[in-house]
Amino acid sequence: MAHGNRNDKELALFAAYNDNFRFADWRNFITIMSKTLLDKVWEAHAVRLLPNGATQLLIGTHLIHEVTSPQAFGMLRDLGLKVLYPERTFATVDHIVPTDEREEPFSDPLADEMIKALRKNCAESGVTFFDLPSGKQGIVHIVGPEQGITQPGTTIACGDSHTSTHGAFGAIAFGIGTSQVRDVLATQTMAIHKPKVRRINVEGKLSPGVYSKDVILHIIRKLGVNGGLGYAYEYGGSTFDAFTQEERMTVCNMSIEGGARVGYVNPDETTFAYLKGRPYAPKDADWDTAVTRWKSFASDPDAPYDDVITYQAADISPTVTWGINPGQAIFINEKVPTAAELPEKDRATAEEALVHMHLKAGQPIKGVKVDVAFLGSCTNGRLSDLTEVARYLKGKKVSPTVKAIVVPGSQGVSLLAEEMGLAEIFRDAGFEWRGAGCSMCLGMNPDQLVGDQLCASSSNRNFKGRQGSPTGRTILMSPLMVAAAAITGEITDARELFAMS
């Protein structure tokens, strides 16, 4: 634990002011020299303290989509309220859009009703909507960064738990429920308690074939699916310094799978280079001013953390899940754990997982038969994911026993991938090249597993039924591992298949 240089007298003083003493709270009240990015962003956006002790926090950017917003607009109408800052609200459609049928009306009348409701709500309230014909539609967590809307030192909320993705830019980004979507629409604020901060360092260089997806699966495996409860995760260390902006997004995206609602990386030159020239990024003279301001939000070198953990990049291998939550993960060369290898508290869930996954304790995960390969999602549906896979996929063929689909994260990603010839590589290999959306990550559109099909998936959740079939099975992994499984028809070590060293 690293609590900085607080003395007991300060602690006692503050404790006297607040019966509900929590370490994370007292940092709000005592002026301190060193701060984390979370402290600084919180101070810049705190509107006031609410009677119950929560902060009324200004949300700089509100992202909305078709699944969790229609009820919020309904509540707004019931209360006779309007969207307070429509120019700080941005919408897109992602969860329900079919990826093989882009013409409306959609075959699914419910999906059609949802897109029309969002279109109407946005038009009536003056919210910018990156609609299907705009060429800018896509998964909300890919569109925000791509458009340059996601910026350092800002607060972001969206009715989707993977909003933590935007933390990769040094933003504090929260997944929220629909009542909070209503709150943010009506007041551009929400009531929230300040989380504690756990600094997670990863040091050194990742081995070939090991990716940021493996890093976050490893972190969740080590800290548990509820290890982040009450914390924001601040990721850093030399591995993160070397990561591209898109690799950082993959890690921040899955913070919530470790129980942390917020995950972030301090902004640096990599962040600024990514943002420069994007449609909503500051321009001309404003750019330098913005960069100076953005830099000031980074955590101070001696900032106090509630917890610090360090991992070595060299210790991480390609990681795959074997169970029904993202913490049930092993390295590709490991065996499915036996009960004896697990802590007592994890055994019941492990047993349930083995039944659902049709796996046996002690069996190698390598070689497990795969029916479907899904490449996409807000975790791994970006251009760099497709580029990396295409490098190795060229000249290879998908196994005839596997249905393989690529779903670019946005129309922007799709267009660039087409121009770069990536789409052709995927098609030639036997992947179906689809339109942008969430697709088979959660199966709200027609892209769903059938029966107990097993899917090698670059997405973020392996919950029972997650991919649309109650008995469907999901194994999470990096995009290149998905490609390897697609080619061989079984869970495969991509490093061996592609002779990486």
Place this chain on the structure above:
Amino acid sequence: MALEKIIQVTGRGVYVTGEDIDTDRIIPARFMKCVTFDGLGEYAFYDERKNPDGSEKPHPLNDSRYLGAGILLSGSNFGCGSSREHAPQALYRFGFRAVLAESFAEIFFGNSTTLGIPCAIMSKQDIQALTGLVESNPALLITLDLLEGKVTAADMDFDARLPDHAREALVSGKWDAIADLLEGLPDIQRVAGTLPYFEAACVRV
């Protein structure tokens, strides 16, 4: 906005086994194709309760002995995963008015509190003991008392705690934050005025 002061919740209990019960399990995504929350109740724990052909699986929520239970008991990290408010909305519409578990995922906890559904934390041992009482007598009425921080059932009581802020919000009838937030409007505009990116919002491409 006058809201009910939620001080005590009384009802029959039902225990749903498992740790890390995620919100996909509480309400599968395919049932979220809707523009209102009405009608979500019948899909609570749908894939746990029903076979693909619609027939019922053995599950506590299908067990006639627990029909009409208003208090849900479960394990740790309840409500993890997706932020979908559809999950507590479905539980509420199924008939649940409180959830007792070893721990709760943060977004689910906040969503439930905002709907006036108390989520109280109990030790594993106490959940097991309470489950034992409920299973031996499904008609047993159990009461969660938020002020006391206790669950009482038969002649036994157990610690059942909520974080102070949530307990206060529920017992004072201020569990929906919208009224408080709206009162802050002048401060909202003041703080927004200090942030360059709010002004820059008007610059369009």
